[in-house]
Amino acid sequence: MRAYADNDYPADHKPDWKVIAGLWPYLAEFRGRVFLALGFLVISKLATVATPVALKYIVDYLDQNRGGELLLWIPVLLVVAYGLLRFGSTLFSELRDAVFARVAERAMRRVSLRVFEHLHNRELAFHLDRKTGGLARDIERGTNGISFLLRFTLFNIVPTLLEILMVAGILFVVFNVGYVLAILVAVVVYVVFSIKVTEWRTKFVREANARDNQSNSRAVDSLLNYETVKYFNNERFEAQLYDRDLEDWEQARLKNRLSLAALNSGQALIIGLAMIAIMAMAVREVASGEITLGDFTMINAYLLQLFIPLNALGFVYREIRQALVNVERLFGLLGDPPGIKDAPDARPLAVNDGEVCFSHIHFAYRPDRPILQDVDFSIPAGHTVAVVGASGAGKSTLARLLFRFFDVDKGAITIDGQDIREVTQDSLRAAIGVVPQDTVLFNDTLYRNLAYGRPEASEEEVYRAARMAHLEDFIHSLPDGYETRVGERGLKLSGGEKQRVAIARVILKNPPLLILDEATSSLDSLSEQAILGALKEVSQQRTTLVIAHRLSTVRDADAILVMDGGRIVESGHHNDLLARGGRYAHLWEQQHRSGDNSQLSQ
Structure with missing residues (x-):
């Protein structure tokens, strides 16, 4: 897999769905938790599907005994069962999330560490050609994308499909095949429409990401070169360049938003038409006495229960497409072997x-x-x-x-x-110890920057290195001494002071x-x-x-x-x-x- 530069990812490039299969190694570490979470998922969906049945019996009992003798304990018992089923659906869903949380967070940790180590193993030429701001955004979006794919693939797509099958089975057994066909047609039309429109608008998502990387890289680069900007009075020039990048980002985001509105409107229309058709069938059968008022209530509850997650399925598919784009870029970074190995x-x-x-x-x-x-x-x-x-x-x-x-x-x-x-x-x-011409320090204390030459060194060894580099008098003149923070890239120190820190590091390394x-x-x-x-x-x-x-x-x-x-x-x-x-x-x-x-x- 090729690792693309910050802004050259082709807009018409289709993401590789095999990326999802590449997440299995991160699940395998906690496969017991994964299967337990799937078990809680099934129990939660069974409770969800059983809830409208309890509601049907409550309505039927109340309707059939209206005006007659009403045994209060029966509807109360049914209401309790209804409440317990709703609570069970939520409880097992939360247990599922709690059990799976360690899996998702550990996966993000593992892949973040892999990318971090890989980037440090890449050759200097790679980093000279990259923009740090855009690279940081790729890593951030990619790791978040992994978490999204793990959670939503397992806990939204799978359970939604499972719920559709359960509801279709119940409607087929209890009522007639017309309801099943109507629901299946609605689902198929909805899914096909969502996929087609999402495929069309993916290029806008990619363009928005590229423009986001571009503007972020511009901001980071300008801030890292703060002094240079000031030397040449170029604050307005930098702001104009940044605003130009933001304008491109704004236009890309606008296209993204408008295409999203078209997708949401189309999905809402399909769901609305399906609800009208199925409820019209139910009203006709209630009027003819073929089904009870409780059956009508159950059908209505199932439709609401079904189309809400189906609508979420459209959202999830859109987000999965975007997550795939982000994760593919992240895996693309891992896919290119180091030039120097x-x-x-x-x-x-x-x-x-x-x-x-x-x-x-x-x-x-x-x-x-x-x-x-x-x-x-x-x-x-x-x-x-x-x-x-x-x-x-x-x-x-x-x-x-x-x-x-x-x-x-x-x-x-x-x-x-x-x-x-x-x-x-x-x-x-x-x-090999190196004292470079341009010493760049970490935004940390002087002591930590000195100890970077050999992190396991004792305090006395660090102090000795500072003395040999003729830094000690300068450090003691500072209010916070060795705990003085040096600022971004060591900007709070002079060039000579930074160079002495570099010399002290090499003395400490002792190569x-x-x-x-x-x-x-x-x-x-x-x-x-x-x-x-x-x-x-x-x-x-x-x-x-x-x-x-x-x-x-x-x-x-x-x-x-x-x-x-x-x-x-x-x-x-x-x-x-x-x-x-x-x-x-x-x-x-x-x-x-x-x-x-x-x-x-x-």
Whole structure:
């Protein structure tokens, strides 16, 4: 099953009814509860169908003994039986729901967890192409759709069909086949009409969902970029874009509402005509003495009792169609396997020395745009290798490939001779610590963000990591200290403070391999020197790949690689590269003239 993007689900795409069969594994965990709930369902329907019979005998007894001797205990007994049957119908229906509640809620929990884990297992390219707001809506609607399908398929469609069969059987036995035929014709016409019209209006439901995703994605994206909006005074521009999306949503919802009105009106007309025809038959037979007043009352009660759930069946079918659309999108997310996955015989990475080798690497995000071309170098165990170069040279791509966010097109990356495509991703990423250029924090406390590097770490280990990252003085200056909330994406902290949190996380993780992706790019010169000391201490005895922002920060690296156009054009120590007077020397001179050694962008 293909997972469609946020707004490209074809409007004429018919949902796969096999999706319902895919829900059975979620029922199997509590099959005892399912069968018990079905038992309560049958008892409830038997009580429901028996209720009009009790009403018939009450009316007949009162009618036949009008003006004569009336034994009060008989109608009282019948009224009690009538009341108990109504109570039993409700009681067993509630017991059914209570027993099944655990099944439905657990199914929602299971599938939500599956989707959550699957999305984390998806490759980086998948998330770069998705919109978080629309994805969140798909998950929310899909999990709610699963609950709806489980509840209403079992407890509305099945019992309604069961009730139709029971009522038809009683009318056939007690009265004549004319009533049965009239009811069956009405039911068939009603169901066919509901299905046809619902099929027609499903495209409006899909369009409304797509427009809802689009507007929600716009709102989330704009709010996440709140500062950027403010920097450019674009509040009105963002509001106009959002309103344009809302206008599309409004039009889609209007079509949805109007088509729903047409469906409801048609269903009401069919039910009304059926009621007229059947009640006319009953009135004629009462007038001719063929049936009693109690029989007439029972027929009327059955029709009311039958057409109310039948009307609900139309609603349920419409909602099931919509739920199928939502669940299909959700299962579509699960249906696409991750682009980056473990080999069938993948084994855990064993890091002994920590030597990293990039062997003749070729890579492109798109076939028509090569990024790396025959990149070949090694990082000896415990050494630090820095990569510098102009924007678009492919520096950060090296880090992404080592972390296996993407797989190389040609060549191989090995750690202690082990191809990273042949080891488990979990063990590979556990062995690598990353300090990214853009640190994004969770909307939680500082302590929890620091401890994220190793959630099971003790408080003292977290405090030690904060001290090594030179965060402790800053934290103690805050009124709430470690319990300070950092805000959405860490917006309450400065760039330098967020980067120190990232460094503290890596210190806490304590991995044998390090990737420093412009790790001091947001720091002032004084803070940078302090952090460099901490990073130097952390990188000792560790194999380290440094993506350089400031050349002054990598002059002590064991080797410096200069990249240009996806190739390594120079390599060597700082002084050797300066003496050659090549590309590195030119970059160094540029930064030296600028006076702050900070203008080499990635």
